[in-house]
Amino acid sequence: MSEDEPFDDWAKRYLARREARIGELRALPMDGPPGRGAHVNPKAPRFLMRWTGYEWAAEAVVDDYAAAQRLLHGIVQPGPEPGVPGRPLPKPTGRHRKPPPS
Template sequence: MNDEPLDQWAARRQGRLRNPGERKAITLGTGPQRAAHLNPDAPRLILEWDGFAWQPLTTVDNYAAACQALSPIAEPAPADQTETTGPLTGQNPLAPATGRHRKPRP
């Protein structure tokens, strides 16, 4: 039998596991759990994974509040820090491109 080393198996398994602190929302109400957008005004329970089980964290009023609780808005950068969006090449962004994927000019 061709067994993989334990450290490789553990790394592969760790990649499949949820990270502690991951959150999800479930709809509170009667009936089967359905797609969240079908009943946007129903209250939601926010759950957080602690590494072993889902733990109740809080309740929110509706779908929009649940979306905010699951992905809070990032705080703005301090005014003394400049924001970078990518590498600066010093070229004019409106200049004609010369990459291989471009059509040659006549």
């Protein structure tokens, strides 16, 4: 909040940002403190937490980091788990795109 901004304007912006996040999901490892990097123990079970507008509430428990990413981002990973719901990986774009077969 700047010195010249009225409190009412600041409060409206603050509440709009908070409301926009309602329903947002995040994954937290069940072992150890929150805020650790996902790479520290990717095989550990994860809590899926949903923002309610006031707090992060427990939504579900998943087996590991890969399962959490599939649920958070809807990514279908190739592997031994057939029928995992989600959408396929996006097609590569930009300079990293493979050239079309000739």
